[in-house]
Every structure is written in structure tokens, then in C-alpha cells.
């Protein structure tokens with residue numbers, strides 16, 4: 325039995341993806357406008373999200389769906405720790421806390437881990453496939469804008485064990501497509517992926533006020549008002 329889960333995830337989150345691309349913070353980054361403090365705060369939130377997600381995956385490895393989609397080369401926690409040291413120093417743990425939306429995100433992952441592990445796949449898909457796609461563009465822009473060398477301060481985007489991103493994404497999609505998931509569960513995983521997109525958008529929106537302060541309201545409006553039909 326093949327569920328076509330990857331196909332359904334892609335189609336079912338396409339609208340959310342276009343909305344995510346159009347969040348002010350994302351548009352600014354793509355236009356090369358990156359504030360170092362805001363970017364560090366953003367990665368700090370992701371540190372908490374990935375710590376929770378990767379702990380949840382780890383503790384559910386015996387679940388056949390989670391086990392089939394476990395690729396340790398995706399793990400981001402250790403890379404985010406490097407970025408935290410870069411931006412905040414060795415004492416970063418006492419300086420970085422999760423934002424309110426990040427806390428909601430963490431709580432949701434924790435809840436799924438305890439009650440409905442298959443739905444974690446919606447979150448894993450939303451983050452990891454995004455990191456291997458648009459995330460790679462982001463890294464290049466941020467590195468240039470903040471004048472960073474190599475992956476210093478952008479380790480998060482460094483999938484050093486995945487040299488061929490497209491080949492890996494195809495492998496991941498194939499593993500999803502082949503999962504023997506029934507239709508009702510497929511729909512719930514897609515709904516959870518959409519929830520993941522929403523939480524990610526809200527994390528970016530939480531930072532918008534600081535971004536407006538950093539670049540000025542007029543510049544922010546100019547950078548974010550143009551139409552963007554989206555990439556997918």
C-alpha cells in the first residue's frame with residue numbers, strides 16, 4: 325500500500341507555503357535585509373523547536389512510521405548550538421529563551437510525542453524539507469548580508485552529510501510516499517503540517533516589530549508590499 329503522503333503534503337501545504345514566503349521577515353531576508361540580533365533570536369527559537377522535535381523523534385523511533393523517516397543526517401540541534409555560541413558566547417543558555425509562539429510550538433510537539441507520534445511527521449516534513457529548500461537560499465543571503473565566513477553563524481543550514489540536497493529530498497519524499505498510512509491519518513498529518521507552517525509564520529511575525537524598528541517603517545513597507553506569487 326502506498327499512501328502518496330509526500331504528494332499530499334506538498335499539495336496540501338502549497339497555499340500555506342505561499343503565505344509563509346510572503347511574511348515580511350522572509351521577504352526582507354530574501355532582499356538581503358538581515359539584522360544580526362533578529363536573526364540570532366530567530367535561530368534561538370529554532371534551537372528550542374528542534375531540540376523538542378528531535379527528542380520527540382528519538383523517543384518514538386520504535387514507531388514504524390517514525391523509524392522509517394528517521395535520517396540522523398537531518399538533526400539540527402548540535403548545529404544550532406554552534407550558532408548560539410557564535411552569537412551569544414558560551415553562556416548562551418542563560419541568555420536565550422523561547423518566544424511565546426515557540427513555547428506553543430514546543431508544547432504541541434510534546435503533546436504529539438506522547439499521544440499521536442505519527443503526526444510528528446507533519447512537523448518533520450515542514451521543517452526539514454524547508455531547510456533543504458528555501459533554507460539553503462536563506463543561508464547564502466544571510467552569510468552575505470552579515471558578512472560571515474562560510475557557515476559561521478549559519479551552521480543551522482549546513483547539512484554537511486547531505487551533499488546532494490535534491491537526491492536526499494527525493495529519497496525522503498519516496499519514504500513518505502511508501503508509508504502504509506491510511507487516508508484518515510494522511511489527512512491529519514497534512515493538517516498538522518499546515519499547523520507547523522502557521523507556527524513558523526507566527527514566529528517570523530513575532531520578530532516583525534523589532535525588524536520595523538531596525539530598518540524603519542517606510543523601508544519595511546517598500547520591501548514587503550510588492551506582490552510575490554510564491555515559488556511552489
Ligand code: HEM
Nearest residue numbers: 334344345350354449450451453454457458521524555556
Ligand atoms: C521566503 C521564504 C521561502 C522560500 C523562498 C522558499 C522556497 C522554497 C522552494 C524553492 C522550494 C522547492 C524546493 C524543491 O521542490 O526542491 C521549497 C520547498 C519547501 N519549503 Fe519553502 N521556502 C520559503 C519558506 C518556507 C517556510 C517558512 C517553510 C516552513 C517552515 C517552508 C517549507 C517548505 C517545504 C516543506 C518544502 C517542500 C515542498 C515539497 O516538495 O514537498 N518554506 N521552498
